[in-house]
Amino acid sequence: MADNIQPQTDVDITHHDETTHGEYVASVEGADAEGRLTWTARGNARIADHTLVPPAIGGRGVALELVKALVADARKEGFTIVPQCSYVEAQFRKHPEWADLRAPVES
Numbered sequence: 685m686a687d688n689i690q691p692q693t694d695v696d697i698t699h700h701d702e703t704t705h706g707e708y709v710a711s712v713e714g715a716d717a718e719g720r721l722t723w724t725a726r727g728n729a730r731i732a733d734h735t736l737v738p739p740a741i742g743g744r745g746v747a748l749e750l751v752k753a754l755v756a757d758a759r760k761e762g763f764t765i766v767p768q769c770s771y772v773e774a775q776f777r778k779h780p781e782w783a784d785l786r787a788p789v790e791s
Contacts, residue, residue, distance in 0.1 A: 695746055697753040706730075708750045712741045721750035721772070729764045729787035730754070732772040751775045758785045 694713035700706050703725065710719035719737035723730040732754060737746045751772055758765055764787035767773040776782055 695744070695749045697749060699753065699757065708753050710737070710741075710746045710750050712744065712746065715741050717741045719746040719750055721747075721754060721769070723754070726766065726787075728762070729766050730758070731766040731768050733768045735769050735771045747771055748775065755779075755782055755785060764788075 696711045696713075698709050698711070700709065705722070705724045707723065708721040712719075717738040717740040719741060720735070721732060722734045723732050725731075732751075735747050735750060737750075754765065754772075757763075765772070765776075765782075765785050766787045767776045776786060
């Protein structure tokens with residue numbers, strides 16, 4: 685089902701980093717609604733805790749673009765990701781090439 689979603693080329697992702705927490709915000713051309721992926725910091729990891737895409741901009745690949753932005757920043761900045769959000773976890777399962785970015789499980 686989600687694999688049939690065409691990526692939206694007019695999605696603009698901005699990142700708000702408050703050091704201990706932050707969010708990625710997706711704006712879609714022609715829409716007032718915004719998608720969000722929020723995270724909190726834990727050491728050298730970011731806990732991706734919530735992804736929300738309002739119905740007004742749903743079905744356009746916005747959530748995946750938010751996760752891809754987080755993954756790109758992890759590669760660039762050197763942090764790992766705890767995919768606590770079920771959507772982020774599902775994308776990590778679909779993208780084994782991201783496995784090196786998954787934070788180790790604490791015991």
